[in-house]
Amino acid sequence: MATAKISPCCSPVLHARLGKDDAAELATTFRALADPGRLRLLSFIAAQPGAEACVCYLTGPSGLSQPTVSHHLKVLNDAGLLEREKRGTWVYYRIVPARLEAVREALAPVPSEKKRVARGHER
Amino acid sequence: MATAKISPCCSPVLHARLGKDDAAELATTFRALADPGRLRLLSFIAAQPGAEACVCYLTGPSGLSQPTVSHHLKVLNDAGLLEREKRGTWVYYRIVPARLEAVREALAPVPSEKKRVARGHER
DNA sequence: ATGCAACATCGACCGTCATCGATAAAGGAG
DNA sequence: CTCCTTTATCGATGACGGTCGATGTTGCAT
Numbered sequence: 001m002a003t004a005k006i007s008p009c010c011s012p013v014l015h016a017r018l019g020k021d022d023a024a025e026l027a028t029t030f031r032a033l034a035d036p037g038r039l040r041l042l043s044f045i046a047a048q049p050g051a052e053a054c055v056c057y058l059t060g061p062s063g064l065s066q067p068t069v070s071h072h073l074k075v076l077n078d079a080g081l082l083e084r085e086k087r088g089t090w091v092y093y094r095i096v097p098a099r100l101e102a103v104r105e106a107l108a109p110v111p112s113e114k115k116r117v118a119r120g121h122e123r
Numbered sequence: 124m125a126t127a128k129i130s131p132c133c134s135p136v137l138h139a140r141l142g143k144d145d146a147a148e149l150a151t152t153f154r155a156l157a158d159p160g161r162l163r164l165l166s167f168i169a170a171q172p173g174a175e176a177c178v179c180y181l182t183g184p185s186g187l188s189q190p191t192v193s194h195h196l197k198v199l200n201d202a203g204l205l206e207r208e209k210r211g212t213w214v215y216y217r218i219v220p221a222r223l224e225a226v227r228e229a230l231a232p233v234p235s236e237k238k239r240v241a242r243g244h245e246r
Numbered sequence: 247a248t249g250c251a252a253c254a255t256c257g258a259c260c261g262t263c264a265t266c267g268a269t270a271a272a273g274g275a276g
Numbered sequence: 277c278t279c280c281t282t283t284a285t286c287g288a289t290g291a292c293g294g295t296c297g298a299t300g301t302t303g304c305a306t
Contacts, residue, residue: 013162013165013166013169014166014169014174015166015169016166016170017163017167017170017184018162018166020159020163023160023166026159026162027157027158027159027162030156030157031153033150034150034153034154034156034157035150035263035264036143036150037264038150039136039141039146039149039150039153040140040146042137043136043141043146046136046233047139047140051137051233054282055283056281056282061140064264064265064266065267066282066283067266067267067268067283067285068264068265070284070285071264071285086272086283089272089273089274089281089282089283090282090283091282100137100230100232101232103230104227104231107226109223109224110169154293158293158294160295177252178252178253179251179252179253187294187295187296188295188296188297189252189253189254189296190253190254190255190256190295190297190298191294191295191296192253193254194294195294196253197254209253209302211303211304212251212253212302212303212304214252214253214254
């Protein structure tokens with residue numbers, strides 16, 4: 001998959017009127033972030049060296065059962081916010097910074113005035 | 124100090140381990156953004172001059188019933204993403220850019236990996 | 247006063263989701 | 277092979293949330 005650039009994920013909210021499908025896609029991403037347990041898991045993983053963590057490291061601190069943690073990690077993985085890597089018996093989840101950045105971009109202020117000035121080609 | 128100005132809203136996800144309270148608060152904000160209808164309403168309002176819109180302007184384009192639109196606007200208002208102003212018979216909702224910016228900040232990358240390492244002994 | 251328009255609230259229905267125990271699947275270690 | 281550990285999946289349950297019709301509330305006009 002052509003990883004690279006910020007991602008094909010999110011149409012910006014404030015730049016133009018969102019279509020139903022764009023809105024649905026963006027909402028899915030936000031829904032993945034709309035749970036306290038998942039946000040804590042993200043922060044726990046981010047706090048680890050390399051921004052990656054083994055599942056067995058997460059069940060304790062989160063205070064959630066192992067099935068629940070596994071479920072949340074799957075949701076975050078499906079949303080593209082985490083990537084999964086199996087190493088022997090253990091599974092490591094790693095934060096995907098580009099995806100987080102894409103979500104931030106979706107909330108970016110309107111580009112309007114600056115862009116028109118920068119262009120400067122119309123009259 | 125342009126950095127710490129933003130808002131009292133959101134503890135950053137990637138900077139440190141989130142406590143349960145911080146996570147719950149942040150999750151509430153994301154939950155407000157986790158619905159296609161609300162995202163579209165935000166974009167519709169943002170597209171209007173002054174980033175504000177009358178409710179009567181929103182019911183049509185959104186394709187939602189008036190009670191549903193009213194409900195969504197209340198959720199966004201409670202989340203601090205919209206502010207409400209009554210003008211005569213009409214009610215105008217306006218986007219709160221600072222709040223959007225605060226959400227973006229909550230997803231900002233870690234301050235600096237090297238700074239943390241350079242500090243040496245912490246746990 | 248009456249009538250009308252804009253918005254909010256209420257009540258109910260129904261789908262979605264978070265949670266956990268039980269169980270399955272995959273991979274070492276002996 | 278058997279046993280144990282790690283993680284994922286299944287199934288059930290309880291709670292939350294989006295939706296809309298009906299109704300209430302507010303404000304303007306006549």
